[in-house]
Amino acid sequence: MKITDVKLTAIGMPRLTGFVNKHVMIQLLTDEGVDGIGEMSDFSHLPKYTIDIVDLERTLQQLLIGQNPFNIASINLDLSNNFPEAMYYYEKGSFVRNGVDTALYDVCAKFLGVSVSDFIGGRLREKIKVCYPIFRHRFMEEVEENIEVVRKQFEKGFDVFRLYVSKNEEADEQFLYRINEEFGGKVKIKSLDFSHLLDWKQAWRIAKRLTKYPVDLIESPAYRNDFEGLRNFRMKCDLPVSEHVWSLRQQLEMIKHDSVDIFNVSPIFIGGITSARKAAETAEVAGKSLLLGTTQELSIGTTAMAYFGAALGNLDYISDPTGPELYVGDIVKNKVKYRDGYLYLPDRKSTGLGMEIDWGLVDKYRIKDLSWEDVTVHQLQDRTS
Structure with missing residues (x-):
């Protein structure tokens, strides 16, 4: 061929x-x-x-x-x-x-x-627990808007959320307080995501303030490629620390510095399923856990990520791919399925990715x-x- x-x-x-x-x-x-x-x-x-x-x-x-x-x-x-x-x-x-x-x-x-899942080694799971993102507060007025997002998504079955933080810590704290008051244990905050916007000392100061509310882990609490800073944060923090893998060299440096507990691995950031599998195997050898990251893909990219994640033995934390739920549309006839906060893999009988292009939708969103x-x-x- x-x-x-x-x-x-x-x-x-x-x-x-x-x-x-x-x-x-x-x-x-x-x-x-x-x-x-x-x-x-x-x-x-x-x-x-x-x-x-x-x-x-x-x-x-x-x-x-x-x-x-x-x-x-x-x-x-x-x-x-x-x-x-x-x-x-x-x-x-x-x-x-x-x-x-x-x-x-x-x-x-x-x-x-x-x-594709059988082509790359099969499945250990048919569904993957995921979280819905809450985007960064810059103004206090945005807190109510994000509380309403949680209400709507909770009704649809999402009970775990990831909060982007670091631009307005008062608003971030108010959001966490309101979520705790309204939902109690029915809603979980998976992570506080600092997105590399602060140095580790600033991130640590804010993390201490916000983690009086229940949170599972901290993501990206240092500048990009600041492996020492990431380790310094991790040594102070009682919660697990996660960082994205965007290079095998970068992953090696994080292992050498013992900078993280969890590698956030996604095919999009490291260049495909082939490279992502290398990163996942490296994490396993290093004794680190994994979660699936995302840039919020459409259904084609999300399905590829689901197949990759379904074969991972050390996928120990709730993952991030909810992209198809964040867009007004898609370009396939059979969007990926979410139910009760889980991303479901396509039927195993489907061949390839199991995605069928809808050319009418392609024409609608073509640029x-x-x-x-x-x-x-x-x-x-x-x-x-």
Whole structure:
């Protein structure tokens, strides 16, 4: 089997908050008539430069046409040489590698007539417990809005939430107080997510104030790649500390410094299922736990993450992928399913990713390019319009 063409389609999908996320759907066409699809999720984030989608399509055509899609290891090596790791969270080269890698798994599993989950080793679970994100408070007036988000999502079955913090600690504390008063033990706050916005000393001061309310863990409480600072925070904090893995080199440094208890691993941030599996195996050898992270993908990217997570033996903490619940729409006929706060895997009888593209929806949300227009840094951080 040979890849005969590569096609990219830019998608602009509005969130419920009004913020429009720009994603790219990739199709791999083959001489066997079996096509693979993948998702390059969330180009609408820092670093604030734009990918030229026409140029990217031509580049991927040069790299992939004529290749056997089963040569996943060698293709990933080519991708790493052309879109290298940069030790930066939200590095766009990782998004590109992830989209191609996902499409390779999809086309190979379809050709074999099996699910991607069986192609990569099977399942230890059919569902994954997830949490719903509560975006960062900048103003006290936003507390009531976020309490209402919790009410609505609780009615839909979500009982665990992740709170972005660090811009207005008074508002953050008021939110936690209100949640505790209204819901008691019926709602859990999985984590306080500092998103690398503060140094570890500032994060520690705020964490001490907020953790008088029940919280499971702390995420990203130091500047990016500050491995010493992350360790200093961890040594002071009684709660487990989590950090995203966006580079195998970065993961090695966190292991050397014993900076974290939990590795937050997601294919989108490290460049695909292939690299994510390496990071998960490394975490297991190092005796660290895992949770599944997210940039809030559409259904294609979320399904790929679910298959990856379903095979993990050290997935010890509640995970983050709730992207399809945050958008006004999707581009597939069969969105991923959530029930009672769990992400459910597609039926095992489905082949490949088990996703069927809805071309009417693709046309509805199709955009010309990935340009930034007038989006501000605050909008990027808070995912608001």
